[in-house]
Amino acid sequence: MRVNRPSLLRTGAIGASFDGTLMNSLHSDQYKTKALSIMGIRGIPARHGGFETFVERLAPYLVAAGWVVTVYCQEDEKSPLRETTWNGIRRIHIGVGPDTALNSIRFDWACITHALREKPPLVLTLGYNTAAFGLRLRAAGIPNVMNMDGIEWSRDKWGRLARVWLYLNDWAGCLGATHLIADHPEIARHLASRVSARKISTIPYGTTEIVHDSAAPLEPYGLTPGRFATLIARPEPENSILEIVQAFSSRKRGIELVVLGNFTPEHVAYHARVVNAASDEVRFLGAIYEPPTVQALRRHSILYLHGHRVGGTNPSLLEAMGAGNPVLAHDNRFNRWVVGEGAEYFDSARTCSDALDRLLDDHATRVRMGKASMERAFNTFGWVDVLHAYTTLLTDVHSWVHGRPSWPRERVPQSYEREAHR
Numbered sequence: 001m002r003v004n005r006p007s008l009l010r011t012g013a014i015g016a017s018f019d020g021t022l023m024n025s026l027h028s029d030q031y032k033t034k035a036l037s038i039m040g041i042r043g044i045p046a047r048h049g050g051f052e053t054f055v056e057r058l059a060p061y062l063v064a065a066g067w068v069v070t071v072y073c074q075e076d077e078k079s080p081l082r083e084t085t086w087n088g089i090r091r092i093h094i095g096v097g098p099d100t101a102l103n104s105i106r107f108d109w110a111c112i113t114h115a116l117r118e119k120p121p122l123v124l125t126l127g128y129n130t131a132a133f134g135l136r137l138r139a140a141g142i143p144n145v146m147n148m149d150g151i152e153w154s155r156d157k158w159g160r161l162a163r164v165w166l167y168l169n170d171w172a173g174c175l176g177a178t179h180l181i182a183d184h185p186e187i188a189r190h191l192a193s194r195v196s197a198r199k200i201s202t203i204p205y206g207t208t209e210i211v212h213d214s215a216a217p218l219e220p221y222g223l224t225p226g227r228f229a230t231l232i233a234r235p236e237p238e239n240s241i242l243e244i245v246q247a248f249s250s251r252k253r254g255i256e257l258v259v260l261g262n263f264t265p266e267h268v269a270y271h272a273r274v275v276n277a278a279s280d281e282v283r284f285l286g287a288i289y290e291p292p293t294v295q296a297l298r299r300h301s302i303l304y305l306h307g308h309r310v311g312g313t314n315p316s317l318l319e320a321m322g323a324g325n326p327v328l329a330h331d332n333r334f335n336r337w338v339v340g341e342g343a344e345y346f347d348s349a350r351t352c353s354d355a356l357d358r359l360l361d362d363h364a365t366r367v368r369m370g371k372a373s374m375e376r377a378f379n380t381f382g383w384v385d386v387l388h389a390y391t392t393l394l395t396d397v398h399s400w401v402h403g404r405p406s407w408p409r410e411r412v413p414q415s416y417e418r419e420a421h422r
Contacts, residue, residue: 043073131173240307342372
């Protein structure tokens, strides 16, 4: 299938789009090497969220293109800083203790403190939750490209204090970073209300085709290929989990709904409401991260239900599209841009139930929708285009702030270009 090259992925005017205060950054021999430090994630290899999976792809791609890459990794026990190497990538391990919000903040502070000592030529920060700390990089003259993720402060799950913190960091990221990356046009539009659109590039998350047909990973769960639908999301109100479960459970469906996510109904009231609303055709399998199992669930699902109401380009949605799943999604501007006209949409438990009534009885429509999902995925969100766009942008930022020519760029080996499609 032909994949569009990344012209639509880049909206910033390179050369005029970076923060001019960093134009005269250090010009010593230290900056002749294209080097990048990546922070804002738990670490690689990926075991947690979409950003980790992204870096697991981007970092080797950059190394293949001649970059020296460092990735900061958070450890769940307090321990001295140590270094390791993984697939040619330097990893800095920082132990801050158990995975809590406070320790994540401590980890971000420690990453920046370490970067200030090393003074890397360029930093890529993924997420803005502690963007105020990044002002320390700006003060030290270290260029910082920041992926602004979603409009985090608008999420229902946060209390008043957390929303104020995230809102202030949204502004700090916009004003303090050298250049901003949005993963969705609506995110770029939001950022442009704070800074010049020339300081923003739009590069979405990526996906790849899931071609593994083995159903063996489903056997421990007693699932039959083609006899279940899937819902993979954090169990939070803004992801419409309750509405989807209520809709599916409103009558006998003849198939199962497989729900992935870490539910603790004994501790979280919302989780209890979801579990109590479920019929005996709804299966809660917990949080599953093993790629073969997740891929088998996607590959053999007859429908993917996506309830996210806020955010940018959602990785789980893209992976479902890459598996050729027909998509029934919550009707909002974020999802409509990602999936396009090939999906069906709902805005309540009732409209979700109505859509399930139609789709579960219409094999031909599901086949058509699945083909549309896959075509949209690879024409707009192919990994090789996303990685190429990031490499081009980072090269241009590095060259511009350090006063060095962008061209010629090192060509990524063809073998890695093929690997990025997988």
